[in-house]
Amino acid sequence: MAKKKMRQPVESGCPDGFQYMHPVMVSNFGQWQKHDHPRPGVLRHFAHSGDQIWTVRAGTQRILDVFTLRKLCDIGDKYADGHVRFTIRSNIEYMVSDEEKVAPLIDALESAGFIVGGTANSVAMISHTQGWLHCDIPGTDASGVVKAMMDELIDEFRNCNMPNRVHITTSCCQVNCGGQGDIAINVQHTKPPKINHDLVSNVCERPSVVARCPVAAIRPAQVNGKPTLEVDEKKCICCGACYPPCPPMQINDPEHTKLAIWVGGNHSNARGKPTFQKLVASGVPNNPPRWPEATAIVKRILKVYKEDARDWERLNDWVERIGWPRFFELCDLPFTKFHIDNWRGARKSLNSSTHIRF
């Protein structure tokens, strides 16, 4: 049989965005003067040329089926100018050059079930990972957690009542593909991996698995005459780093895989330097299909932040001003030995002063 002739790929790389960009954005590229925020979900940018462009931002389910994608396109054709873009938090943005188009566009989006908002000092769309829908190592789902949580936070998405913007992220394992957030809901494993010794030697490249462990807790071993790996369970920090290169070292557990909540991650250089998020709560049950315990804690933190922070304080700015003891007190969260960092460089996170609020 003749070998099928394969097509050579065209290595075109990243496409030029100008071919898709709204013409007002093309003609005013690099020539923008200022913007304002006429209402939640809407931005108006002014160019030096006198041109204006209106942006309407909407939240979606992020995992889009082709019907939903076409519905978004239909709205773009009928009520906007046929040009869209997506934000880093997976919201869709429609750009129009005419103010008259804004209100009908909003109506069309809302009557189709999309949520207009996510601008300025709102709770933005939760950025998330793949989870059980598609990932090979997830401890939880991502889309489901986010759907359940956004159902409860929808009014904060639609309005701009927070002291500053709030970015929430979720991650389904400790690799933390969701990244840094003002509030992050991330998987935290609490038990060492369960090893299927029959499979290790066939499936895993053992030296590279040993090398992956951040605390050198994995060593080669023999079990029932077969080469395998074993874990020093006293040393193990249950991070799950061994699981991706060695699936027989199952880290996920229906009971012992928990959720932890972190706050104060901020990627911006605005006011202070960027910050990483800090642990505030753990042991939260991984409870599908709606994860009510995690949502309750997030809502509690948001409520206190909204009441107590000053205008323009991001969550990390606020905690820096009021101090961690007050944060735990106001949010009614327990402070435990696990909050005190003991990883490398941890002493820099301790208080070496008499700066104490009473």
Next chain:
Amino acid sequence: MDKNSQHPTPMLDELENGPWPSFISGIKNLRDQHSSERVNGVANDLLGQLEHSYETRKGYWKGGVVSVYGYGGGIIPRFSEVGQQFPESKEFHTLRVQPPAGHHYTTAALRQLADSWEKWGSGLVTFHGQTGNIMFIGASTENTQNFFDEINEYGWDLGGAGPCVRTSQSCVGAARCEQSCANEHKIHRTLVNNFTDDVHRPALPYKFKFKISGCPNDCMNSIERADMAVIGTWRDEIQVDQAEWKAYVDQKGRQHVIDNIITRCPTNCMSLRNDDSIEIDDRNCVKCMHCLNVVPAAFSPGEDRGVSVLIGGKRTLKIGDLMGTVVIPFMKLENDEDYEKIVDLAERIIDFWADNGLEHERCGEMIERIGLINFLEGIEVDVDPNMIANPRESSYVRMDNWDEEAIKWFARKREEKQSAAA
């Protein structure tokens, strides 16, 4: 599809309640309303497996090796561990497709992608994954090639997966934002498209990501998420429109302005004059963006614009979170020569890391292991006090050739002065 062959999904059904749009309803529509029986079957078995995950609190996808002809990466292979129960979605690979810089689309482009995707894949797509790829979620091994061949014909290419240069991301920037200090679009495409071979054929120690933000607000999270962060900035005075500023003070009142702008400047470089105009000590401005963010009508970035480059940001594994470190405090990006310089810098960084990084070691982890100085010497970049938060606190270091290094510094400074005067 026949109702009797539908998997029951009592837990997933709970995610159809509530006001936020439901991805479960979307997958069910593919199962119930799509004209292709293949798509119906894939959606049904996908829902079945997902329900099984919700019930047992476990994931059931495994990786493997799938690629398209001529490439070594770009596909995330997924084979089901419970494929016997859910055969129609047992091969459910994701194709990572590179987005246009700035994530701009026309509805026509999206429709064309949707048409191809429902022909070959599951009909589920995400704009975008956390690295910035369009994620076409769910194709069989065979159809992965078919889908790629079709969309590659009309201009789309795969992104990175595995130990390679990954897909990049850039903000909306100069296309719509007054804070933009650079042509993010051009930087993005110039950098990543210089490394197309390294995107498609994974041969590096681990992943390497570029992210480009037009200003220090860093909407692309580049310092915390990119091996090479390129961030627009300026080095002359903030441009102030005193009339707009006075109008703002008039509208909001002095107390509001003092509490929200003047005293929030991290280096105390703002002063409200008695006539309500504003004075800025620009030499101490660290480009923190706060005043520009609060009153965009009154403050704009200066005119002498360029970029800062930070190297080595990454998330947790293996040694813990690392932010990028300043390696180039400022460089202009105006002419072709400037762009050649930044490409050359990226090449030196990737080459040095490819030679010296351990397997599965990100660039930032290598810098942590060998020290910033060895890295700088490797990529031929001179030291600069903008690279540090503070000088050394420990005396445990050999300093035999201090005099030589001090002479080098003064010679460099003299040279810079002379070339600035020329």
